[in-house]
Amino acid sequence: MTELQQEIRRLAEATDALILAHYYQTLDVQDIADVVGDSYEMAKQARSAEASTIVVCGVHFMAESAKILSPEKTILLPAPDAGCPMADMVEAEDVLALRAKYPSAKVMCYVNSSAAVKAVSDVCCTSSSAVRIAEKLDTDEIIFVPDRNLGRYVAEQVPGKQFYFHPGFCPIHDRVSAEQVKQAKARYPNALFIAHPECREEVLALADFIGSTAQMIQFTRKTDAAEMIIGTEIGVLELLQRELPQKKILSVSASFVCPNMKKTTLRDIYESLATGVHEMRLDESERQLAYASLERMIEL
Secondary structure (H helix, E strand, O other), X not given: OOHHHHHHHHHHHHOOEEEEEEOOOOHHHHOOOOEEEOHHHHHHHHHHOOOOEEEEEOOHHHHHHHHHHOOOOEEEOOOOOOOOHHHHOOOHHHHHHHXXXXXXXXXXXXXXXXXXXXXXXXXXXXXXXXXXXXXXXXXXXXXXXXXXXXXXXXHHHOOOOXXXXXXXXOHHXXXXXXXXXXXXXXXXXXXXXXXXXXXXXXHHOOOOEEOOHHHHHHHXXXXXXXXXXXXXXXXXXXXXXXXXXXXXXXXXXXXXOOOOOOOOOHHHHXXXXXXXXXXXXXXXXXXXXXXXXXXXXXXX
């Protein structure tokens, strides 16, 4: 570890802080985290942690989720301007309009959304839990917000229910084209292509495996395949390349980078821990409503 990384770990212990980092963070940030995971794992860890302070190395909605689930804890977001374009594509008013249009439907809200949107939803989901929650939700009609690509993927897996979609999307995953995947597979014909369900349906149709970030990592670790083409953010590629040097792990595109996820730096984490700056705060009434949808997700 560098001197700065060592100082961050010392500060975390001194301030009773748990550092959570998403897989899309840079490797130097992942290396100082207590837990590295996807958004679902980060939410679970924030909820169950005994630490009095949670440092969220991720984007805004992840820090909001931690605060929603653990209001008694201090939640720090070292990069406060790290947002999520997909989350910004839906507002509470959009959800209420869809409820009015489809009054018999229940709202499934992807965790990549604001506390305000969660507060007017029936249940949250992550990419790893979305299919199971859709199957278990006691309704035949589901409004899925905000990601149209993940929503369509879930609808294909749960054909017995009617889905209505909001037109949101992840700018990084949505940008990958089927042609790019075909070109990559032509260059590496023995490689398996694994994709995140936030990709377009024509891209998913070419995948050998579809799963959440954590599921993609687990699949790559366990498979006997020697070559993999990864269809998600570059942070996963870097992690797996370092961990599995015996395998050839490639990306569909060098532009598969989420700029918001790369905003958190070691210096940001150090300053946030040292000063308590960038604490996440939420309106309590909104937090309680959002809590119900997140808690329902964990229950299901």
